Amino acid sequence: MFNLVDPRIVALLEHRKAARASGVGQGLLGASEDADKLLRSDSMAMLTGLVLQRGMPAERVWQIPMHLRSKIGHLDPARIAQMSVEDMTTTFDSLEVRPRYPAQAAKTVVALAELVTKTFGGDGSSIWRGREVPDVIATLESLPWVGPGISHMAVQLLMDESGYAPHPSELSSLDVKADVHVVRVFYRLGIADAETRDAAVHAARHYHPEFPGLLDWPAWDVGRRFCRPKSPVCGECPLSDVCNKRDLEVKKRDTAQPIEMPVAKLQTGTGSD
Numbered sequence: 001m002f003n004l005v006d007p008r009i010v011a012l013l014e015h016r017k018a019a020r021a022s023g024v025g026q027g028l029l030g031a032s033e034d035a036d037k038l039l040r041s042d043s044m045a046m047l048t049g050l051v052l053q054r055g056m057p058a059e060r061v062w063q064i065p066m067h068l069r070s071k072i073g074h075l076d077p078a079r080i081a082q083m084s085v086e087d088m089t090t091t092f093d094s095l096e097v098r099p100r101y102p103a104q105a106a107k108t109v110v111a112l113a114e115l116v117t118k119t120f121g122g123d124g125s126s127i128w129r130g131r132e133v134p135d136v137i138a139t140l141e142s143l144p145w146v147g148p149g150i151s152h153m154a155v156q157l158l159m160d161e162s163g164y165a166p167h168p169s170e171l172s173s174l175d176v177k178a179d180v181h182v183v184r185v186f187y188r189l190g191i192a193d194a195e196t197r198d199a200a201v202h203a204a205r206h207y208h209p210e211f212p213g214l215l216d217w218p219a220w221d222v223g224r225r226f227c228r229p230k231s232p233v234c235g236e237c238p239l240s241d242v243c244n245k246r247d248l249e250v251k252k253r254d255t256a257q258p259i260e261m262p263v264a265k266l267q268t269g270t271g272s273d
């Protein structure tokens with residue numbers, strides 16, 4: 001059985017597969033073994049790192065749970081839920097690695113602790129374990145300052161890093177986060193008709209409806225390593241053969257010709273693919 005897929009989508013999926021097989025994106029989340037050990041062993045640490053993914057590089061956000069625990073001596077959701085937002089803001093302000101917006105982050109994390117304590121019996125992993133994707137997304141988005149971008153990315157990270165395994169039929173509801181890298185690459189590649197978040201989300205849904213979010217990581221990786229805002233290194237870019245704006249000159253090319261690929265090859269995968 002075959003399915004017609006745009007060559008630009010094929011290139012993105014191939015880049016994801018090749019890069020992750022070679023270890024890119026499989027390393028430490030938090031730029032240190034101590035930070036990673038905590039993230040992978042403590043669901044409250046993982047959730048805190050996930051819901052604070054905004055306004056600063058991901059690897060720095062992943063270090064915040066470790067510094068928070070070092071400062072207050074625990075990551076016990078019941079005890080954090082007892083803290084005032086003001087106290088948590090002061091705590092965040094004092095950390096070696098602190099959130100870009102400490103007051104917003106404090107509100108998010110105290111609300112997360114209350115949610116875990118009151119609704120999930122104190123076990124943060126119950127937010128995702130055995131639950132369907134739309135329910136996990138709705139739970140995360142019930143937190144202040146957590147919108148669709150963070151919640152959809154969080155679900156994919158839980159799949160990659162924490163063993164969350166939703167049914168494949170649920171993956172069609174997972175969008176790209178569409179940060180600046182994804183928005184830029186989708187636009188330059190030519191699959192988004194504008195350099196906006198909405199256009200990127202729409203493009204992923206249109207070109208890879210069975211799992212739009214799977215296009216997030218490869219575009220993000222290309223954006224941060226090759227497709228820089230002012231000086232893209234098209235000659236080294238894994239998408240250069242199919243990119244509409246290679247060398248920032250729009251090729252005089254009509255629509256890309258579809259490529260026949262076995263459906264099995266297009267199936268979704270997580271960190272193992």
Ligand code: SF4
Pocket residue numbers: 185188189222226227228232233234235237238239240241243244245246247248
């Ligand atoms: S070929 Fe150039 S413009 Fe296109 S995605 Fe790669 S770096 Fe960006």
